[in-house]
Amino acid sequence: MAEQKKAKVVTVGLEDLQTPFQNSACKSKEGVRVTVIGMIVNIILTIIKIAAGFIGNSAALIADGVHSLSDLLSDFVVIFSIRISAKPEDETHNYGHKKIETLASVIVGLMLLFAGISILYEGAVTIYEFTQGVPIEKPAMIAFYVALISIACKELLYQYTHRVAKKLGSDMIEVNAWHHRTDAFSSVGVAAGIGVAILLGDQWAIIDPIMAVLLALYILYIAFKIIYNSINDLMEASLDPEVNDEIKSVILNCGGVLNVHSLKTRKLGSSKAIDVHIMVDEDLTVKEASVIQKDIEKCLKERFGDDTYVIVKIEPFLDRKAEREKHILDGL
CATH class of the missing domain: 1.20.1510.10 (Cation efflux protein transmembrane domain)
Known part of the structure; x- marks a missing residue:
């Protein structure tokens, strides 16, 4: 099997x-x-x-x-x-x-x-x-x-x-x-x-x-x-701001993504190229994170076309506010 x-x-x-x-x-x-x-x-x-x-x-x-x-x-x-x-x-x-x-x-x-x-x-x-x-x-x-x-x-x-x-x-x-x-x-x-x-x-x-x-x-x-x-x-100009906002919306609605940053876009003729960093739960396994990555690629290609070039890089989600509070408490 x-x-x-x-x-x-x-x-x-x-x-x-x-x-x-x-x-x-x-x-x-x-x-x-x-x-x-x-x-x-x-x-x-x-x-x-x-x-x-x-x-x-x-x-x-x-x-x-x-x-x-x-x-x-x-x-x-x-x-x-x-x-x-x-x-x-x-x-x-x-x-x-x-x-x-x-x-x-x-x-x-x-x-x-x-x-x-x-x-x-x-x-x-x-x-x-x-x-x-x-x-x-x-x-x-x-x-x-x-x-x-x-x-x-x-x-x-x-x-x-x-x-x-x-x-x-x-x-x-x-x-x-x-x-x-x-x-x-x-x-x-x-x-x-x-x-x-x-x-x-x-x-x-x-x-x-x-x-x-x-x-x-x-x-x-x-x-x-x-x-x-x-x-x-x-000259590798980025896509329109409205399109970039839509890309972020598609990614966040895809599921499993806690934050999006470092979005880079450009045109390749009639196609689009998307390079983005996403943050996921740091406790996820590599396999689980990979599933989210593939889902995002699928969602973006369904929205912008199968010939869209998509690069998704995964990072653990870090709650900066919680980290600062923990650091203050540790100092006390």
Whole structure:
């Protein structure tokens, strides 16, 4: 019986070790699928918007097409990163490869930054030339219709990608979702600018590049925010205070824990890493304390995902107040 029981324990342990990688593989497939769909849409929109921009005399739509091109490039980065991050731990990467997701977020943010700078420059040059007497040709209706199509496609793509990102807990896919939304917002501005220019005549054609500049500033804001948050994660920033408080609550409610201290947390891509010291009754046996430790690991993984890295260190609970009182009494 003892041998059978021992064999059963070993089997359960192996399953627990395999679960995070199996979950990562499932996440990888779903993450790649949503990104490939986005990539196909971006290829089509990039071609259509740039072509319609030239045909319809819209600098804003051409700039918007460049933004879609940056989305396309970011899709390739995301797919590559998802494949790498799904790999399990090895001898040279003891914590797995999930940090590649954070690095990819920085790269996507930089792409967004360069796209914003490019749009800003082109719009500013057009506005300057207009002030110097260079006329701006009124956009054609084809540019307006394409901008409307882009708004619908990119907003639907954002909603879909955002849902998948929340489901998988992936910051990298969430960043890519915002890449889609910024493209939708830029298309809103383009459509508004083109519509005003068409309705009010050539003298209002300046609205087109002005909208391009305003949207470029918004894109730059999003890019800086993405880059800042991603670099912060690369520098091992701790999780949000609310999450840390929730971790402590989960541990204390798990049972057998008398105190929690020295909690350290960080992000590993879409996963979380938790390192914590717990205090238990000093009269417990090593086996009993080990059971509490395993229960805490289970509780944390159930709450934050099977791919959460958990390190629990056990210490005997010491009642400092009782110790001080005992010391005073001994002195008397």
